[in-house]
Amino acid sequence: MTNRVDLGIAFSGGGTRSASATLGQLRGLRHLGWLDRVRYIAAVSGGSWAALPYTYWKGRDDDLLGVYEEPAQLDHDKVLLTPNGTLAKIISESSIAGPGLREAAGEFRTFALPENANAYIDKALSALDKSRREAGRANKTYSRLLQDKFITPLVGSQSGLRVGWEERSVDQISTDNPRTLGAHEFIKVPDGRPFFIAGATLVPPHPAFYYPPLAPVEYTPLYSGIRQQFGAIGGAYIATWAYDSVDVSPGEGGLVRVRPAADGRTFTPADIISSTGAAPQLTLLLGARGKGMLNKIFGTASGYFPAYHPIAVRATGPALDAEIPHGDGGFMDYFGIMPLLARHVRNIIVFINSNNDFDQNDDLHSLFFEGARNDSGDKSMNIVFTPARYHELMTNLAQRRTSGAPPVYCGTNWEVAANEAYNIRTYGDLNICWVYNRPTGQWNDTLKAPIKQIMSGDTKTQTDLEKKAGSFADFPWYKTFEQKPPYVIELSVAQVNLLSNLTAWTVANKDSAAALMNALGRAFGGRPPAVPADGTPD
Numbered sequence: 001m002t003n004r005v006d007l008g009i010a011f012s013g014g015g016t017r018s019a020s021a022t023l024g025q026l027r028g029l030r031h032l033g034w035l036d037r038v039r040y041i042a043a044v045s046g047g048s049w050a051a052l053p054y055t056y057w058k059g060r061d062d063d064l065l066g067v068y069e070e071p072a073q074l075d076h077d078k079v080l081l082t083p084n085g086t087l088a089k090i091i092s093e094s095s096i097a098g099p100g101l102r103e104a105a106g107e108f109r110t111f112a113l114p115e116n117a118n119a120y121i122d123k124a125l126s127a128l129d130k131s132r133r134e135a136g137r138a139n140k141t142y143s144r145l146l147q148d149k150f151i152t153p154l155v156g157s158q159s160g161l162r163v164g165w166e167e168r169s170v171d172q173i174s175t176d177n178p179r180t181l182g183a184h185e186f187i188k189v190p191d192g193r194p195f196f197i198a199g200a201t202l203v204p205p206h207p208a209f210y211y212p213p214l215a216p217v218e219y220t221p222l223y224s225g226i227r228q229q230f231g232a233i234g235g236a237y238i239a240t241w242a243y244d245s246v247d248v249s250p251g252e253g254g255l256v257r258v259r260p261a262a263d264g265r266t267f268t269p270a271d272i273i274s275s276t277g278a279a280p281q282l283t284l285l286l287g288a289r290g291k292g293m294l295n296k297i298f299g300t301a302s303g304y305f306p307a308y309h310p311i312a313v314r315a316t317g318p319a320l321d322a323e324i325p326h327g328d329g330g331f332m333d334y335f336g337i338m339p340l341l342a343r344h345v346r347n348i349i350v351f352i353n354s355n356n357d358f359d360q361n362d363d364l365h366s367l368f369f370e371g372a373r374n375d376s377g378d379k380s381m382n383i384v385f386t387p388a389r390y391h392e393l394m395t396n397l398a399q400r401r402t403s404g405a406p407p408v409y410c411g412t413n414w415e416v417a418a419n420e421a422y423n424i425r426t427y428g429d430l431n432i433c434w435v436y437n438r439p440t441g442q443w444n445d446t447l448k449a450p451i452k453q454i455m456s457g458d459t460k461t462q463t464d465l466e467k468k469a470g471s472f473a474d475f476p477w478y479k480t481f482e483q484k485p486p487y488v489i490e491l492s493v494a495q496v497n498l499l500s501n502l503t504a505w506t507v508a509n510k511d512s513a514a515a516l517m518n519a520l521g522r523a524f525g526g527r528p529p530a531v532p533a534d535g536t537p538d
Contacts, residue, residue, distance in 0.1 A: 004039035004194060005523040008345040010337045011353065012363075013045025013277070013330035016491050017478040017499070018353035019091050021437050022050035023065060024500030025351050027085075028507030030061060031068035032516070037524050040345060042197040042336035044329035045277040047353065049094075049146070052273055053087060053154050055189055055196040055221070064154075071443050071505055076450035079497045080465055086154070088496045094149040095490035140271075142278060142305050147270030161187040162241040162266045165221040173241065186241065187269065189221055196221055197339045199329030200275040201377070202310060203282060204233060204321075214378045216332050216422055217310070218339055219243075219272045225311050227342060228423040233321065235313035243267045244308040248320045256318050267308075275306040275326040282327050282377060331377035334363035338422040341384055346430055347523040349516070353437045353503075355477035358397045358407070365390070381421035389414060393434060404441025406505075408512045409434050410519035431519045435506060437476055442509075443502055454494055469494035476502055 009029070011022045022043070029035040043051035057064045066085025083089035151159040164170045164186030174183045189196075200217040215230045224243045226234025238248070238258070244267050247259035306326045312319050329336065340348050354361055362371060363379060368390035371379025389411065396409040410433040418426040444452075453462065455472035470492040476499050478491060491499075506512060517526070 003037065003192065005037050005347075006345060007034075007038050007347045007349075007520060007523045008040035008042060008340040008343075009038055009194075009349045009351065010335050010340055011041070011043040011047030011051055011351045012335045013047060013279070013328065014353045014355065015046040015277070015279070015479075016049070016091055016094060016496075017355060017437075017476075018046030019049040019094075020088070020478075020491060020496045020499040021353040021476070021503040022047045022351065023085070023087050023091065023496075024503030024505075025435065025507055026050065026054055027065040027068055027500065028504035030065060031504065031508045032513055034516075035061075036192070038194045040197060040340055040343070041194045042199065042339050043276070044199045044334060044336040045279060047336060047351070048198045048273050048276045048329075049150050050087060050091070052196060052198065052269055053090070053150060055193050056155060056187060056269065058155075058190050059086075066500070068504055068508060069501060071446040071451075071501060072448065074448065074451050074498075074501060076448075076454070079451060079454060080469055080494050082497075083493050084497050084500065088493070088500060090150060090153050092491055092493045092496045093153075140265075140306075143268070143270045143274035146274045146277065147268065150273060151268075151270050155187060158187045159270065160266065160268055161185060163219075163221055163269055163272065164188045164241065166191055169222060173239070181241075185266075197336070198272050198276045199333050199336050199339060200272075200278075201282075201327045201329055201331035202226060202233065203325040203327045203331070205325075211373060211378070214332055216329075216338060217275070217326060219276070228421060229313060232314065233312055234310065236311050236318060238311040238318075241267060243310075244271070245320060246309060248311060248318050250317055258320075271306065271308070275308070276329045278305045278326070279328045279330065282331050282375060328377075330363070332379070333382065333422070334377075335367075337367070338382075338384075338419075338424065341416050341419075342422055342424045344425070344427050346427075347520040348430065348432045349435060349520070350432065351435050351437075351503075355474070355479065357401075357438055358436050359394055381419070384417050384419050384422075384424060385414065386417070397434070397436060401438070404445070406440055406442065406509055406512045407436035407438050408506065408515055410515050412519055431522070433516055433519055435512075437503060437506075439476065440502065440506065443505055451498075455498065468492070472498070475499070 011025070012018055026035060041051050041055065054064065064086050066088055083092055147159050162185050166189050170183050170186045170188055174181055198219040200219060202215040202217050203212050206212055213230060215226050215234055217226055218224060219240060221240060223237040224240040225237035229235025242258045244265060245258040249257045251257040307323045308326050309320045309323055312321055335350050335352060337348070337350055352361070352364065358364060365371065366379035366382040368383065368385050368387050371382055373380050392411060393409055397407055400407050400409070410431065412431045413428065414430040414432055415428045416424065416426060416430055418424060454466050454469055455475060456462065457471065457473055459467060478495065478499070
């Protein structure tokens with residue numbers, strides 16, 4: 001990482017909507033020459049579904065991310081039929097059939113169930129059982145589904161290997177464990193990639209509280225854990241390959257000794273993206289606190305989402321907790337910004353890939369004012385900026401909305417407030433750019449008529465192929481789940497291509513590029529490097 005500068009980028013959650021938007025944003029940064037200098041990539045939920053594959057990709061970046069295209073250059077047939085890059089292809093083929101779990105869970109809690117509901121529930125749970133590949137580990141089900149969709153198509157048989165970092169660090173792990181671990185057991189990151197951080201949320205059950213005391217989890221290719229201590233939970237990191245072990249004890253030379261489970265489980269990249277993207281988990285766990293049939297439904301369904309053994313600091317030394325549910329990072333930090341602030345990064349770009357507008361975004365509001373605690377998460381511990389900065393951000397984004405300009409605003413010399421929940425110490429001199437996923441007049445105005453026809457929704461004039469492209473009525477705010485019922489997650493080739501084109505342009509257009517350079521260019525002396533001609537990792 002010697003060529004990396006003090007620059008971090010954060011990608012929010014939002015299922016395949018965010019994965020598509022993140023793809024475009026990575027493409028835009030690469031077009032500007034910035035991507036090869038980023039030190040940290042932090043991501044949550046759907047943002048990690050694009051950022052983690054980028055981290056482990058060993059081929060040409062242009063092959064993975066696709067080639068940057070100006071909106072006016074888009075070709076009608078290519079938009080409909082040809083994914084722009086390997087990652088766009090994977091996202092458009094990532095459909096998972098079934099009911100939208102978060103929405104279904106909410107309905108179960110508010111409507112009475114028919115007497116024969118048990119039969120339907122048992123059928124659904126049986127279908128999930130058939131997706132399992134590890135006997136006795138139902139909580140690996142979601143992980144395996146996402147592995148098949150997002151990891152295996154990129155890295156093949158390596159998708160089931162242990163999480164690793166660069167070659168040198170993997171060799172050190174093998175040296176420290178000469179009889180038990182070989183370098184061939186790890187999937188490695190190509191030299192020169194940014195350091196990847198995924199955010200998740202520990203959801204520990206507590207008999208005294210209806211609402212569990214949530215705690216933020218960080219996953220990286222080197223180490224994972226909970227930075228802050230919450231009573232008997234957290235306060236330590238452990239090597240990521242050892243996460244979800246079943247026992248830990250003091251070792252020699254300042255190391256700890258871990259004992260893996262007898263079932264031979266490994267902690268893989270899919271275990272990271274399934275945990276950070278387990279959006280239904282909290283609703284299901286809260287529903288499991290009910291009685292009778294509701295308890296059965298939610299308790300059983302939640303068991304198909306990730307649960308691992310986290311490490312904790314105790315008076316007697318390091319310890320591993322019992323298996324605890326690990327849910328979506330968006331339950332607390334929807335944007336993935338907190339790990340960057342905890343590391344005192346002074347130049348940050350936050351990519352907000354939500355499905356509502358900035359002045360309606362409760363997650364964004366919670367960074368400046370105390371937020372709510374509900375079925376979607378606990379945002380009451382997120383304050384890191386002053387209210388005055390919120391008004392500054394809202395005013396500038398509103399001006400850009402009115403003019404149809406790209407929704408990008410950069411603030412300079414911000415102060416970061418201390419935050420105990422994320423173990424953030426106060427610091428200043430933060431330059432931060434906010435890039436929002438929203439409809440943009442300037443982008444839309446440059447589209448050719450055939451592209452606008454794809455998005456028009458006019459079934460009387462659209463061809464059959466254009467109709468199959470799906471709905472663009474809510475573009476670019478696709479639903480996190482069930483944009484194309486009955487699939488939980490599915491976007492068409494055209495939906496992925498057009499959203500990623502919008503978000504790439506939002507980053508790389510002339511005005512945005514100037515704003516980013518003015519605020520963050522100090523990180524590399526005001527002169528971003530040229531893009532490598534062959535598009536391969538450094």
